[in-house]
Amino acid sequence: MISHFPFIAVVILIGLGVYALMFKRNLIKIVIGVTLIESGVNLFLITLGYVKGGVAPIYTNAPGTNMVMPTPQALTLTSIVIGLATTALMLSFVVLIYRHYNSIDAKNVRRLKG
């Protein structure tokens, strides 16, 4: 189990994010929980592609040719940008909710107006 240590760190991050998503009532704390889950998933993608004793996959003045896998790093780039888009839209909706209901407690914003 000690050889799986980065995966255990990912489990702790995702678990804390799910706890903040389920048990907190302030809307901004819920947004922070979603951001924690996204960070955990990005870390998991990068640690999937590590090769022992490997260097960065770039040929400019490289110290050797035993390189780590480049595909998970390319997928993580896309995932970070999508996380940014999600967080920006969620925060702008929090601003709209505050303008309309005048409170950001998740128990007060339950009415659906027609």
Next chain:
Amino acid sequence: MNKKIAVLALGVVFVFLFVGAVSLHPFGEPDEKGMDDYFIENAQNETGANNVVTSVVFDYRGYDTLGEATVLFTAVTGVGLALRRMKK
């Protein structure tokens, strides 16, 4: 009562994630590297760039980059639509 069910559900999620994490391959020895070996061997010949990650992002998987640029553009449009100020 509701609090107990919520704590039990969080415990079930934790157990699922933990069992999944310890049954993966050990850190540093991936299982199948065939596609990435091909990328590291032939990226300089076919694309002419020294950076293998950039050639994967823009040449071998350029379609994903097109989708990502579209997602960013849509997010900017959504924020601009939600936070408008109407002139009275």
Next chain:
Amino acid sequence: MKEMSKIVRTVTNIIYSFIILFGFYIIIHGHLTPGGGFQGGAVVASAFALLAVSYGALKIKDMLKKENFSVSECSALFVFIGLAFLGISTVFFYNFLTGGVIFGNIPSGINPGDLNTGGVIPLMNVAVGVEVLSGIGLIILYMFTGSKEVKE
């Protein structure tokens, strides 16, 4: 939001041009060193965030205009899609500018890099970098000036 004190504004006036220059260095050398379009665009957008925080919401509307950002974002996305469609004779997203006189020889093995190899990849890096920096700059401007202001 109010503007910050005189010391913060003086340091911001000196430093923000260096941050923009460093961001463009990361964008252009995307095919030789770690970096590329998305990372360099985020670095340049952080310079705009520094300007917005230190000058306040009332003065930033005169310094950075929303119409310029909107025009540059849309034209950079058009350039990116146009470059992807130009190699359509072989396949979508084909790299059609390698080899030849202007663009140099294709490197092989471990070497210090040249700036003009790489074909169509540096042009795509510049297009994506301009799109990301104007997109994130627009998000920052809308969030700064979209809430209620307190007039002193």
